[in-house]
Amino acid sequence: MMDAKSRAEVKEQLVKALGESKVLHEKADLLPYTKDTYRIPLEDEYRYLPDFVVLPETTPEVQSVVRIAAEHRIPLIPKGGGSNRTGMLVPILGGIVVDTIRMNKVVEVNLPNLYVTVQPGITLKELDQYLEPYGLWLTQEQGSFKVATIGGSISTSGFSRRHQKYGSISDRVMSLEVVLASGEVLRTGQKVLYTSTGYRLHQLFIAAEGTLGIITEATLRVEPLPEARDIILAFFKDFWAANDAAQRLMTSGVTFSGGEAYEGHGMDKLGAPQGMKGMFYVLLDGTKGEVAAQKDFVVSLIAESGGVLASSDVAMSFMTIYTEQWCGARAITGLEDVLTTYIPMERMREFYDKMWNQVAPKYGIEPLPGEKYSLDVGRYRMAGGRYRLPKGEGAWQKYQQVLREIARLATSMGGSIQSCHGIGIEHRDNMDLEYSKAALDAMRSIKRVFDPDNIMNPGKKLPER
Ligand SMILES: Cc1cc2nc3c(=O)[nH]c(=O)nc-3n(C[C@H](O)[C@H](O)[C@H](O)COP(=O)(O)OP(=O)(O)OC[C@H]3O[C@@H](n4cnc5c(N)ncnc54)[C@H](O)[C@@H]3O)c2cc1C
CATH class of the missing domain: 3.30.43.10 (Uridine Diphospho-n-acetylenolpyruvylglucosamine Reductase, domain 2)
Structure with missing residues (x-):
């Protein structure tokens, strides 16, 4: 101090x-x-x-x-x-x-090359609003898109629910301007999405959590707005039935932009038949013809998998609430935490069994109603779930032990502690479970190259030796 x-x-x-x-x-x-x-x-x-x-x-x-x-x-x-x-x-x-x-300006919209150059403080939503008249969008639909900024999304490797078709922000970064700890400005490369020349310097700043430098400008690939969009929502007897349908979709080869299977709660309000406890939604976009063909395919797949379709109106309003209200409203109450682990598909059931039947009771944590399971469907896997934090005496210590046990469970199955949400201080001391000493030392060496005096967001991401 x-x-x-x-x-x-x-x-x-x-x-x-x-x-x-x-x-x-x-x-x-x-x-x-x-x-x-x-x-x-x-x-x-x-x-x-x-x-x-x-x-x-x-x-x-x-x-x-x-x-x-x-x-x-x-x-x-x-x-x-x-x-x-x-x-x-x-x-x-x-x-x-x-x-x-205040660094929220759009510097350039380049239509022929489908990119945009922006300052880092513009929010994902503001950027999409700016791009709309050009017939473009970023495609980075994070739950937090109203508040999350380009700089923050890049620095946390933000996850987009349209990842299957469009990837996430890490796939869109073409070039960055970064102020390094010396005050020098680093331009990571030309404004190109594809090159085989230098080291891919911009990749180092993805998920860096502000520990390597301050991003002051980003050039990102954008996409033409789709002519049509649709959403299919279906109910299943439980999460695992929804997940089976999701896995069939994944291996079918049909194009979809993203999807999620999860344990539902209060689904009767959406018209679900009694006793149904699993949900699965699929996002589609493209030309009208493409979307119609994709929809036919997905609807048949759901019927063959024992799912019951929600009406189109219900599906649309579900998605509006989900994107516009739900995620914002969930901005942490301070009483719960969220799982965002990556677990290999074949270990998924074992992970959840151990999580809820062994780890949770040991530390007195409970899943929130209807939030035991959720799995993003597409190229980026994220096994989710929400739980109430431990209460009473020693609650903080118990919470730290829970985090370490979750990290141990995920990494012992060949997975990752966090698909998105990064490390910060929450999981900093659990990084040794995911990375070898050699890998952590390599990360520390990279940090020293960019930030020899350790002034860039010190104490975050990398554990002390
Ligand atoms: C309700 C809710 C829903 C969410 N949904 C999602 C989701 O769907 N997908 C997802 O990935 N995450 C989600 N998150 C988590 C969070 O929104 C993301 O991590 C987001 O990308 C952070 O962006 P931000 O602008 O808020 O960054 P901040 O929280 O302000 O910062 C995050 C990190 O980025 C660094 N940083 C910020 N700007 C710069 C810069 N210019 N240069 C260098 N470093 C910088 C900071 O130092 C910090 O380490 C959600 C969070 C909430 C509360």
């Missing part, structure tokens, strides 16, 4: 570089920057205060801030929409939060 003299000096330098209105230093202004949607212990809620928050608008302004931080060796925490789930923004060592909220 900074002493009063250095603090006064840094404040003067920041104000000189950015102007008074772009530097926050009063306690009341800093309080909203003490946490994100990760559940830290209640007693620590306002413990970690940043020293300053800056609101730059341009790359040279970011460079000035980084140079000041480098001179004083103060941590820098780049911030987007603040929606990450793993404590990536918690200023555990104080420092300067670089809030990118």
